[in-house]
Amino acid sequence: MEKKELNWAVLGCGVIANEMAQALEKMGKRLYAVGNRTHEKAVAFAEKYQVSKVYDDFSEMFEDPEVDVIYITTPHNTHLEFAKKAILGGKHVFCEKSVMLNSRELEETVRLAKEKQVVFAEAMTIWHMPIYKKLWEFVRLGETGSFSMEEIAKENPAYEMIESGIPALGKVQLLQLNFGSYKEYNMKNRFFNMNLAGGAMLDIGVYALSLTRSFMASQPNAIMSQVKYAPTGADEQSNIILKNPDGQMASITLSLHSKQPKRAVISCEKGYIEIMEYPRADKAIIVEAETGKVHTVTAGATANALQYEMQDMEDAILNGNTGIMHLEHTTDVMAIMTQLRKEWNVKYPGEVW
Template structure:
């Protein structure tokens, strides 16, 4: 039986995700306990908006507050590693926005530190938590559609060439891979029975040297294959297709999907599956995080999948020699 305890959440950052997180807590009939931000005035305004009890003068205060159970890190991903290390060293469970770290070295260190401190660490990857995917994984695992054969994923955004913003700025760890590729590779990993071992790619840099565009081919030991097409400067649908022996699953707007279409390979008959609600994406994430903390079982967070995805992204960037300033691989 799950221990009943009111867990106090603190959020680091006050951007879009932090606002969604505060709203998600309200849906859980809870209030956000505390907020910290590099700009104090923004933290104060955020606290006033959501009735947050505690505002920290400095971010470091958050890590030493005994009342904090879980910290949700929503700051830019190039800042995650340092914040994660300080939080874990001070006994805080951590939920971290994607991409959870910059590379595999950072993530492996943080996984080891969380284990050493007996703390829960999870990536706020919507795909791990949306009810639709939990139903679809069960459907695929049941064998009703036969074995997974091929997965195809597209994700493209048209971002103007503003080389100072986070999409292209190397100092902010810009590029398609860590911003949108992490979603595409996560859905691929979630429907593969084991991690890909064969990975091939092509890429095109932006004027800053960030990865503007890439195509990726993946294959695992079970001969399941995938293709991924990413772009930060050309629009594509957020579309995923999981092709099995007896039919295929098509998912539009896949990062926060709440419906999918299943097409029978022989008859062509189509049926729609609906589960959850796109608008509640962070609510599902945070419910799963609380379950993991209260039970001590982090399997629901799929951190091993986050590691597999990070290993692929790091491998590709190394092949491209696309290293961020001051990054240590």
């Protein structure tokens, strides 16, 4: 694709849309267009961020020849409809997590995007934070048991870690992740409302599962779980245990009505990595098993999370670097979430599995 400045449009005017507009400003750009079901909110949003175009009918966004890429920030259960319309209009689509409700919807959307030769990807911060790019490469290189500095290029994300003397940790063996938020028992809000695809799995579980899958060598094929339901029938709380063919295991605890730290521990053969606030992390602690020595690793900045996402999306569109969007991992995570919700019988109104 010929290099050009991409025109971004956003569908929705909520928290993520505001962060997205601010991220574009950090990139030295402005949001081109905004659409929203409530037109007055779109107008106010446009005035706040000096957006060039506001649609009287937000569906006009899908056919606007000046729009290159659309960021969909609306509720989960609207993603399929809006993504398909955008793709049919020839737009690249960046879709807020959870990218779809289930694997059937995701497969349909991915297939359509391939047919129309546009980039479709999930706006999952974990795929794009610099700290993870550094840690993934460090773990990959360390699985052999040692590092050879002569073979590691300086542009390698993990170069500084290896140069500083952090030893190889060996194979990832175990992962433990927590994510708990305390949400008031208002059954009409999006967190518990089945009509808005509520529940812990699609709202916060997607982060834990995405991080887990990113450090596992293969897709988990053994899955066990326990679930507690909210009064609406949404999944309020759960424990999930995963194991893949490589023998790697993970334990995940989620809650929408009990506060927990957003904490991830990746246990390797010769040490462990601890990450706090992992959805938008910029720091990790590495502890050596034999000596107990502690290393602090930093990369990027939490405040720039959406900027990293959007820069990678532009790279995928303009340079064909689609691997950086990790759609294969998004697909694996969606398969796990779909299987679990089927087992729990947490099915949303009108949803087709």
